[in-house]
Amino acid sequence: EIRDQWDRAPTRHDLEGLRIRIPGYVVPLDMLGGDLREFLLVPYLGACIHTPPPPANQIIQVQSGRRQSLQTMDAVWVVGTLKIGRSDTRMGVSGYLLEATRIEPYRGPGR
Secondary structure, three states: OHHHHHHOOOOOHHHOOOEEEEEEEEEEOOOEOOEEEEEEEEOOOOOOOOOOOOOHHHOEEEEEEEEEOOOOOOEEEEEEEEEEEEEEEOOEEEEEEEEEEEEEEOOOOOO
């Protein structure tokens, strides 16, 4: 019952079409030889891997036009345009889609 509610968690429609820069952790969806084009961006280390996934409104499905050299649970910054859209993947349900224009390793403030 709780899982069903989390998978239907409400999204914020006022975020539709915004260009954003957001940090998170990588959960690969299409790894091919160590590179990927599509992944889930999750808010905390280990989400979707060894624990139940977070609510859908805390998960972003990221799509990149080119393959990225990323590993499971890499901490990254992702820049792109945010869209509302649910996607049910084998790793969890996402409430948002981000078309990435840039993906870079996470560095904390001032770095």
